[in-house]
Amino acid sequence: MNMRFSVSVQKQIQPLVNLQRAINIEPFFRRKDKVVFVVGPTGTGKSRLAIDLATRIPAEVINCDKMQVYKGLDIVTNKVTEEECRGVPHHLIGIVDPNSNFTSDDFRHQASDSVKSIVARDRLPIIAGGSNSFIEALVNDDHEFRLRYECCFLWVDVSLPVLHSFVSERVDRMVKAGLVNEVKKVFDPNNTNYSQGIRRAIGVPELDQYFRKEGIVDTKTRAKLLDLAIEKIKENNCILSCRQLQKIHRLYNRWSWNMHRIDATEVFLKNGKEAEEVWEKQVAGPSTMILEQFLYDEDHMATIVPSERVAVRTGSGMPIPIPAMAATAAAATR
DSSP states (O other), X not given: OOOOOOOOTTSOOOOOSSHHHHSOOOGGGOOOEEEEXXXXXXXSSHHHHHHHHHTTTTEEEEEOOTTTTXXXXXXXXXXXXXXXXXXXXXXXXXXXXXXXXXXXXXXHHHHHHHHHHHHHTTOEEEEEOSOHHHHHXXXXXOHHHHXXXXXXXXXXXXXXXXXXXXXXXXXXXXXXXTHHHHHHTTOXXXXXXXXXXXXXXXXXXXXXHHHHHTTXXXXXXXXXXXXXXXXXXXXXXXXXHHHHHHHHXXXXXXXXXXXXXXXXXXXXXXXXXXXXXXXXXXXXXXXXXXXXXXXXOTTTOTTSOOOOEEEEEOTTOOEEEEEHHHHHHHHHTO
């Protein structure tokens, strides 16, 4: 079969986000507006992929990380910097009082409003983050959202041993960037409650004992306490990545979402320019092609061949469907 693909991954794509405005059809035949989700465990590159896509497709990003919604602790919560955003508008990041509790229902209401606003500007909403309970609340528990929007899920996956090594190294970089001093500024010796607001963030409760004892122990003991706290932060991040992956498996099995697994493992095994090239060939490029097919179906873009589903297996053995085009493109770059 001759397969033609009409747009290179480098070119700006103009998505038909609001198909009712794009084609003149009767309201009762109105096609759903489209929303893209970028999901995956912590550290896999979700934010980077969302921003990459938004620089190629007119889009805006909605954060769905339950710690990044809070103001403050930018290093601890690993918020994207202004430079990393590359001019892409971001929503629901650093907006909530750090002492309040931002629930799944809060996210559902605010994210729904953000999606409506983005679609009204004829742009594509890309919801990115690792808080799968937030995503489930929006996609499955919001009746209006289900009626109005068609969803596509890009799952950025990385082999767990490789991911855990990266996450541990990332914690070391965060410590060098000032994580300990950042947490010390919000430490309250009279407050032992780490179950509310931003104080739940990994990196905050783990340093409690270090801050309580650093002024009353010798230098050697102080250094040991800090090392133990940092190791606990690494351990808890690895535990979090496992839980997030399990939740993605559960959601897929339960709801059969339109989910495409993007294996980014090889990116994490490379360095420098080589890593950038692999990212483009095996993550950003195939993801862009998946989105183009999602945004332009065969009714509006005859040069795209409808995808066939193929099954690939994760480390757990769970088959995940990927469009044949994207799978072929990724395989050709290896």
